[in-house]
Every structure is written in C-alpha cells, then in structure tokens.
Amino acid sequence: MAASQLASDMRATFRTHKANALVAEGWLKPGGPKVILAKPNTFMNLSGGPVAALFKFYDIEPSQLIVLHDELDLDFDVVRIKHGGGHGGHNGLRDIIAAGGSPDFTRVRIGLGRPPGRQDAADFVLQDFSRNEREILPHILAHATDAVETIVVEGLTAAQQRFNSPPPARD
Secondary structure: OOOHHHHHHHOOOOOEEOOOOEEEEEEOOOOOOOOEEEEEEEOOOOOOHHHHHHHHOOOOHHHHHHHEEEEEEOOOOOOOEEEEOOHHHHHHHHHHHHOOOOOEEEEEEEEEOOOOOOHHHHHHHHOOOOOOHHHHHHHHHHHHHHHOOOOOOOHHHHHHHOOOOOOOOOO
C-alpha cells in the first residue's frame, strides 16, 4: 500500500516488468534522483527473485535498495527506519537477503503490532484491518512515504533522526 501511495505521489504508473514485478519509475521532486518502485508479483516470502532480477536489470546494488515491510515488533502506528541487519524472522526479508546476496539495504518498517493471544502470526498479518485501523492507515502510509522521501532526498542519517526519535513531550 505504501509503494502504491508513493507512485501516486510521484504521478507514476505501475507497469508489468520482466523481473516478475510491477514497476513504476519517476521522481519524488523535480531535479531529484530517479526512483524505481517495485511490487513483486510473487508471494511476500518469495520477494528475493524479483528484487535480484531488478538489481541486474537496473544495475543497482543492495545498498541502494529501500524495502518497505510490515513489522510485528512495532506497534500498529509506528514507522521506523533501519539499515542492514538480519531478517528478524521476516520471510520476505530473508528471501531478499538470500537472493540479493547482502543484508546491506535500508528498511522502512511499518508496525503492525503483535497478534493477540495465541493467534498465528501469518493469520494475523493476512487478516483485514479493523475499522479503527482503517481510519488510522492513511496517516501511517503518509508517514512511511515521508520516510522514503527523506531517505532519498536528505539521506539515511537525517531520516533516522527524524523518524526514529521519540515524539516530543506534550505539555
């Protein structure tokens, strides 16, 4: 959903790509670097193949990749930025790391929160959003797209400082 929002913000259209993905190309701002958005046509757990094919097609390195992904270890309304590291049990990240040959990419982690009780994590991430969550979701997606734009335009450090810092205390 965040990739679709970014494409809309860029006025870019997703098109079928031979890398088994939908791809949109454009700019976040005039004169800025070109951005390539991709949504693999595979199940999330098999994202690595399309990502590796896009690395080859566009001649880019893992360090140029920004992956937007759901994160059970963050509350529903939290967006955080991380560079490198392991997969943390996320099968999509595991596949991207394996296929791309490196964990050296940036992640925009979009919090889902933990499943309630003993609910299976896979069932939890695949269920529909609640009414309350659907009301909050546009704000979360805007926050995630702002994070990507900040990474691309201002750099990783500036983005981490802005998005990983706790919100200011309210009086």
